[in-house]
Amino acid sequence: MKIALFIPCLVNHFYPEIARDTLELLEKLGHGVSYTQGQTCCGQLMTNSGCLDQARSSVEALGKALLKEPCDAVVAPAASCVVAARENLERLTSFEDFHSLAGKIFELTEFLHDIAPLDHPLKPLRKTVSLQMSCHGLRQLGLGTASELVVARPVNKLQALLSRIPELTITQPSRDECCGFGGTFSVDERDISGKMANDKVADHLATGAEAIVGYDPSCLMSLGGVVSRKGIPLEVMHFSALLNQVT
Amino acid sequence: MSQTHARKVETFTADEARVDWHSAALLALRDKRDLQAKSLPEWEQMRETASRMKLYVLSHLPELLEQFTSNCEANGMEVHWARDAKEHNEIVAGILKERGKKKLVKSKSMLTEEVHLVPHLEKHGIECIETDLGERILQLREEPPSHIVVPAIHLKKEEIGELFHEKIGTQAGASDPTYLTHAARESMRQEFLSADAAMTGVNMAIADEGAFVVCTNEGNADMGAHLPDLHIAVMGMEKLVPDADSAALLMRMLARNATGQPSTSYNSIFGAPRPGCQLHIVIVDNGRSLRMADRRHAEIYKCIRCGACINTCPVYRRGGGHSYDYFIPGPIGLAIAGDNPEANSEAWACTLNGSCNNVCPVKVPLRETIAYHREQLAQQKQLPYHKNAYMPLAGKIFGSPRGLSMAMAAARVGLRIMPQTLQRRIGGWSKSRDFPKPPAESFAHWYRKNRGE
Numbered sequence: 001m002k003i004a005l006f007i008p009c010l011v012n013h014f015y016p017e018i019a020r021d022t023l024e025l026l027e028k029l030g031h032g033v034s035y036t037q038g039q040t041c042c043g044q045l046m047t048n049s050g051c052l053d054q055a056r057s058s059v060e061a062l063g064k065a066l067l068k069e070p071c072d073a074v075v076a077p078a079a080s081c082v083v084a085a086r087e088n089l090e091r092l093t094s095f096e097d098f099h100s101l102a103g104k105i106f107e108l109t110e111f112l113h114d115i116a117p118l119d120h121p122l123k124p125l126r127k128t129v130s131l132q133m134s135c136h137g138l139r140q141l142g143l144g145t146a147s148e149l150v151v152a153r154p155v156n157k158l159q160a161l162l163s164r165i166p167e168l169t170i171t172q173p174s175r176d177e178c179c180g181f182g183g184t185f186s187v188d189e190r191d192i193s194g195k196m197a198n199d200k201v202a203d204h205l206a207t208g209a210e211a212i213v214g215y216d217p218s219c220l221m222s223l224g225g226v227v228s229r230k231g232i233p234l235e236v237m238h239f240s241a242l243l244n245q246v247t
Numbered sequence: 248m249s250q251t252h253a254r255k256v257e258t259f260t261a262d263e264a265r266v267d268w269h270s271a272a273l274l275a276l277r278d279k280r281d282l283q284a285k286s287l288p289e290w291e292q293m294r295e296t297a298s299r300m301k302l303y304v305l306s307h308l309p310e311l312l313e314q315f316t317s318n319c320e321a322n323g324m325e326v327h328w329a330r331d332a333k334e335h336n337e338i339v340a341g342i343l344k345e346r347g348k349k350k351l352v353k354s355k356s357m358l359t360e361e362v363h364l365v366p367h368l369e370k371h372g373i374e375c376i377e378t379d380l381g382e383r384i385l386q387l388r389e390e391p392p393s394h395i396v397v398p399a400i401h402l403k404k405e406e407i408g409e410l411f412h413e414k415i416g417t418q419a420g421a422s423d424p425t426y427l428t429h430a431a432r433e434s435m436r437q438e439f440l441s442a443d444a445a446m447t448g449v450n451m452a453i454a455d456e457g458a459f460v461v462c463t464n465e466g467n468a469d470m471g472a473h474l475p476d477l478h479i480a481v482m483g484m485e486k487l488v489p490d491a492d493s494a495a496l497l498m499r500m501l502a503r504n505a506t507g508q509p510s511t512s513y514n515s516i517f518g519a520p521r522p523g524c525q526l527h528i529v530i531v532d533n534g535r536s537l538r539m540a541d542r543r544h545a546e547i548y549k550c551i552r553c554g555a556c557i558n559t560c561p562v563y564r565r566g567g568g569h570s571y572d573y574f575i576p577g578p579i580g581l582a583i584a585g586d587n588p589e590a591n592s593e594a595w596a597c598t599l600n601g602s603c604n605n606v607c608p609v610k611v612p613l614r615e616t617i618a619y620h621r622e623q624l625a626q627q628k629q630l631p632y633h634k635n636a637y638m639p640l641a642g643k644i645f646g647s648p649r650g651l652s653m654a655m656a657a658a659r660v661g662l663r664i665m666p667q668t669l670q671r672r673i674g675g676w677s678k679s680r681d682f683p684k685p686p687a688e689s690f691a692h693w694y695r696k697n698r699g700e
Binding site: 009221 | 638694
């Protein structure tokens with residue numbers, strides 16, 4: 001498939017290794033992958049605070065950059081940015097090409113699970129990981145079945161992908177509760193946010209895992225911040241790093 | 248302008264052990280709710296049906312109100328319509344005073360909190376006794392509820408023991424819940440026997456029957472309503488349901504979702520006054536019809552006040568119910584009143600994680616309504632936490648690929664040269680978390696160098 005990478009601003013500037021892992025992984029899986037310069041923010045920083053007007057130029061710049069190269073699908077390694085990009089391209093712009101673009105943006109987990117299912121043989125990896133099922137991916141993108149819902153057959157797409165890695169042990173924290181990041185919430189409500197992040201790290205640690213693995217870099221940044229502050233023996237990583245390593 | 252929510256939680260969050268205790272108490276309710284919901288395979292279908300039924304009610308309110316009123320009147324009740332809080336309180340005070348009533352026992356009603364009924368009646372010389380145990384504890388403490396279903400959830404049994412020792416004469420230092428409950432029951436019994444009027448709320452008002460349902464766990468509503476010769480029931484007009492089947496559907500969900508019980512212990516349907524007694528119903532608008540006119544806000548009136556969204560809310564559980572400006576805390580409170588510019592930080596006491604939406608038995612779009620309030624406040628330039636100042640600037644920087652790139656490069660340099668000790672003292676984010684270790688270059692830069700254009 002011809003894929004255009006959408007690399008959200010936080011990943012581009014603070015976690016470039018997540019973008020490189022995503023790029024290499026998709027290439028190893030046989031996709032043609034391109035990246036266009038000039039990508040900005042999905043607008044989430046502004047729209048999360050209700051500032052729709054302030055997000056428009058950012059969303060338009062992102063849309064323009066993504067349209068530079070024709071592709072079958074746009075793939076991003078960040079769930080909440082995918083939710084915001086889709087929603088904001090639809091509601092904040094009136095350009096039809098932007099609206100059809102919104103329809104083909106996929107988060108990496110859903111791309112590998114639903115759009116171009118991962119069927120490559122994977123190398124074994126002896127490691128115990130704890131899944132960070134962040135809220136936007138879980139409840140907006142449906143990457144898993146949230147614990148509140150009464151569903152006969154719950155799904156977890158991240159687990160489904162990672163369970164293809166031989167010898168990998170997958171655990172999950174006792175609750176799929178929010179990690180407390182929430183964009184500017186992490187600054188505005190520093191006490192509650194910090195407490196939530198600490199509780200989430202403790203829950204991951206209690207699983208006995210060596211690493212927290214997730215699909216949302218912003219939540220991972222928050223959890224990583226606690227791990228670093230407290231000197232907790234946990235790696236914090238995006239799942240693209242794991243898959244790239246074993247593909 | 249009231250204090251920000253972030254500021255208000257500081258006293259509560261300072262005692263981390265208490266935060267953990269509070270959070271665990273509410274999570275226990277959430278866990279019991281999950282067990283009960285999962286015992287019914289048709290749960291999600293029930294939510295969808297209940298949601299549609301309540302949407303039907305909201306879109307047929309005028310007819311249903313008239314139908315309910317005329318059926319109640321045919322059943323021998325008296326029905327009063329109150330435009331607002333003032334009118335409601337005057338109607339209630341009028342009913343009591345005309346009949347020379349001096350003492351009212353009331354069961355739990357969030358509506359009476361909304362309209363500040365008790366202080367109004369006390370001004371008229373009418374004594375009001377809360378008979379729900381949690382509410383009675385709070386009345387003795389002169390404190391507002393911190394939750395709509397378990398109003399005294401913020402208190403420990405030792406604190407209640409001290410209060411009861413001081414107010415109703417229990418043994419000093421006693422905190423055994425059974426002992427305290429028996430003492431409360433005994434003291435309450437005297438109040439029931441000496442009251443000359445009773446008030447209850449309404450859980451569901453059945454339009455085609457002209458009857459209403461009251462659900463409690465303590466039987467206090469029934470004890471109150473069955474002793475004196477006057478019963479006044481008060482309700483917000485959104486409590487209507489078309490028929491008994493609709494009420495039955497909500498009754499299957501209410502207690503399961505609220506406290507994880509298959510049903511509340513006492514479920515009474517009041518359909519007529521007892522012989523020689525009077526039964527009045529006061530139906531209140533108090534701003535509801537105005538707010539329902541806004542489609543993006545209207546669905547909050549599907550709410551059946553089970554409190555499940557509050558129990559699952561990670562912010563509420565860690566910040567406590569007294570950290571909110573509005574008398575209803577948590578997601579539903581923010582969804583109802585989060586657009587109040589006087590308490591403009593409330594709508595930001597939320598991470599938009601959406602767990603509340605998923606537990607709601609009538610599918611109120613809580614997350615989306617809270618986000619909508621943020622939009623409204625942004626349009627009015629009533630943003631909290633300095634957002635009026637920095638959001639336009641952020642919009643400009645993030646809207647320009649060059650500007651964003653330069654700002655982010657500067658942030659990377661800043662984080663690289665700033666000593667760790669200083670980073671920790673910035674506060675906000677870094678109060679409990681380190682900043683990420685900045686990489687040498689951006690992905691865009693790496694790509695240009697290594698993959699060309």
